Amino acid sequence: MKNVQIIDGALNATFSVFQATEEEFAAIFPNGQDIEVIEDFVDRLGDQRAGAILSQLWERPILKxxxxxxxxxxxxxxxxxxxxxPSTKREVDCDERSINEAQRRLFRAAR
Incomplete structure (x- = not known):
């Protein structure tokens, strides 16, 4: 199982975490991505398939x-x-001007 954090506009700002199967995770985050925008996910898979994946995901919350x-x-x-x-939707490819030097070193080593 892989953990997916949801960042949304909810006033509670809890940013919950849910567990995804390997297959669900690969569908949400293709091509090595670790960042996705819900609209892009739905556009890519369609309402029905995306909804089916998300309905399963919502059943597996996990405490941070x-x-x-x-x-x-x-x-x-x-x-x-x-x-x-980042255009690649990979955290390690973020604009280096927006992170500190320790993160730059870490991300460079992880690319």
Whole structure:
């Protein structure tokens, strides 16, 4: 199982984590991505397939303190801010001007 954090506009700002099977994760985050915007996911798979995957995901919440890492981030209500995401939708490819030197070293080594 892989852990997916949901970043949305909810007022509670809890940003919940859910567990995805390997197949679900690959469908949400193809080609080595670890970042996805919900609108892109739905456009790519269609309403029915995306809905089926998400309905299963919502049944597997996990407490943050029990999660062994965050493997992917799924953004809701982010389409206007997509220009701030790396074009590859991989965290390690973010604009180096927006992170500190330790992160730069880490991300360079992980590419």
């Amino acid at each position: 303190r029990d999660a062994q890492g965050i493997h992917g981030t799924l953004f809701y209500d982010w389409s206007e801010r997509r220009d701030h995401l």
